[in-house]
Amino acid sequence: MPCVHQLARTGRAGGSELSNSALKSWYEPRRTAFPWRADPHPYGVLVSEVMLQQTQVSRVVPAYLRFLEQFPTPAALAASPLADVLRAWKGLGYNRRAAALWRAAGVIVAKHGGVVPSNPAELARLPGVGPYTASAVASFAYGAAIPALDTNVRRVVARHRLGTSGAGAAEVLRAATAWIDRADPGGWNAALMDLGREVCRPEPLCAACPLRRGCRFRTAPAEGGRPGRRTAPFEGSMRQLRGRIVDAVREAPSVTVAGVAARWDEPEDRVAAAVAALATEGLVRAGPGGRIRLGN
Numbered sequence: 001m002p003c004v005h006q007l008a009r010t011g012r013a014g015g016s017e018l019s020n021s022a023l024k025s026w027y028e029p030r031r032t033a034f035p036w037r038a039d040p041h042p043y044g045v046l047v048s049e050v051m052l053q054q055t056q057v058s059r060v061v062p063a064y065l066r067f068l069e070q071f072p073t074p075a076a077l078a079a080s081p082l083a084d085v086l087r088a089w090k091g092l093g094y095n096r097r098a099a100a101l102w103r104a105a106g107v108i109v110a111k112h113g114g115v116v117p118s119n120p121a122e123l124a125r126l127p128g129v130g131p132y133t134a135s136a137v138a139s140f141a142y143g144a145a146i147p148a149l150d151t152n153v154r155r156v157v158a159r160h161r162l163g164t165s166g167a168g169a170a171e172v173l174r175a176a177t178a179w180i181d182r183a184d185p186g187g188w189n190a191a192l193m194d195l196g197r198e199v200c201r202p203e204p205l206c207a208a209c210p211l212r213r214g215c216r217f218r219t220a221p222a223e224g225g226r227p228g229r230r231t232a233p234f235e236g237s238m239r240q241l242r243g244r245i246v247d248a249v250r251e252a253p254s255v256t257v258a259g260v261a262a263r264w265d266e267p268e269d270r271v272a273a274a275v276a277a278l279a280t281e282g283l284v285r286a287g288p289g290g291r292i293r294l295g296n
């Protein structure tokens with residue numbers, strides 16, 4: 001199967017030029033809407049993409065600005081204790097991302113001279129960086145002409161180019177690669193992301209869509225109803241408990257399993273299991289007497 005670079009070289013611009021330019025006009029005011037877009041330096045883009053993986057953009061913006069002030073470079077991040085990084089991650093959730101980003105900074109310093117690599121394959125080898133984040137950093141920060149396929153972009157591409165919401169991954173990648181704006185791939189990818197989040201949502205707002213001319217989905221026969229994806233409930237989940245434990249040790253230098261169990265009305269063995277899992281990931285340290293500290 002051809003790689004994304006081969007597809008990028010051989011792909012032809014497709015679709016209605018009219019709707020493509022309408023999308024670019026629609027995106028223009030959004031081009032500088034976030035600090036990592038206004039100043040898309042590779043380290044900032046990497047930090048923002050990791051933060052955005054599972055956190056809403058409104059919460060990411062202030063956290064991003066604080067984080068960059070405290071850790072302005074990969075070298076500064078790598079040289080800081082993990083506990084400081086976890087404290088700076090407060091409010092973002094999914095704390096293992098902070099530990100992975102800290103480890104990625106160490107690799108960037110050790111193997112890439114302190115500069116975030118531009119090659120998507122090298123990016124994807126960094127801790128916590130998957131294929132989507134690697135493509136996003138390569139296109140946003142370095143102008144690589146490759147699609148960045150998050151859920152929203154996949155939905156837009158599948159609908160507009162293929163006329164369905166149920167296309168396979170390879171088919172969507174081919175269509176996205178042929179469609180990308182090679183003059184501004186980062187802007188194009190960001191425009192598709194915004195469009196998928198705001199307009200081409202699971203229930204699409206086609207009347208307000210700049211891509212409505214030439215959209216194959218809009219004119220295709222209605223698809224049969226497909227079962228929606230179920231989201232696991234957060235309340236009472238292990239993820240909630242893990243977050244509470246990290247929050248507790250972030251606030252106090254040392255807390256105990258029993259203290260966490262009492263505070264959140266949880267069985268001690270469940271808290272101990274969550275602490276053991278967090279310790280394995282390096283997010284906390286478990287000490288004698290059930291004491292818990294931030295990892296380091």
Ligand code: SF4
Pocket residue numbers: 156159160199200201204205206207209210211212213215216217218
């Ligand atoms: S016209 Fe509708 S289905 Fe097509 S891209 Fe726009 S919002 Fe999505």
